[in-house]
Amino acid sequence: LAKTTQPISMDSYEGQEVNITCSHNNIATNDYITWYQQFPSQGPRFIIQGYKTKVTNEVASLFIPADRKSSTLSLPRVSLSDTAVYYCLVGPNYGQNFVFGPGTRLSVLP
């Protein structure tokens, strides 16, 4: 199982772009990189997933370098409602034993 390392916390201001980097040095060939968002008292919610290069959806972008040993979640123009914990998860699509790290607690300030 590929373990991940993320910053424990980050602060940002409304309207700024936020980049959260996750390290996964022992990622396997068939592993995907997935990011989840969790608000207090709720279950995690899927944000974005990628395998290599760049993926973009309506809420975020995910940048993955060629060696895939790290990934960066980019949140454009954050708002107060983006204050949450963000988890980086690495595993294959048939993988069942998912390992969540402690995540990154993002605080967006006015």
Add this chain to the structure above:
Amino acid sequence: NAGVTQTPKFQVLKTGQSMTLQCAQDMNHNSMYWYRQDPGMGLRLIYYSASEGTTDKGEVPNGYNVSRLNKREFSLRLESAAPSQTSVYFCASLGFPKRIRLGYEQYFGPGTRLTVT
């Protein structure tokens, strides 16, 4: 389409009591999971079920048992609750939505907040 549902939402137990947490999904997913989340911590996998009829241990299985009753339902049982099992318990299922090309997504329930005194 309710997604993943969990019951109860809250529960208080005394040490030594037993209880079963219920989880159901209506998305026809094969794989289901039970996690626990302690305050300020990430989620830790207790048990998972890759398909109906199979279950496997995760990172922290001690003190728990599970049953994959059918494809929809996956229950978690505490036979003799201990204060160390005070936590929020999340159930999840794994799907392959078309909007994620070749990828997958875990869908989480709202959680059960359990306190053992």
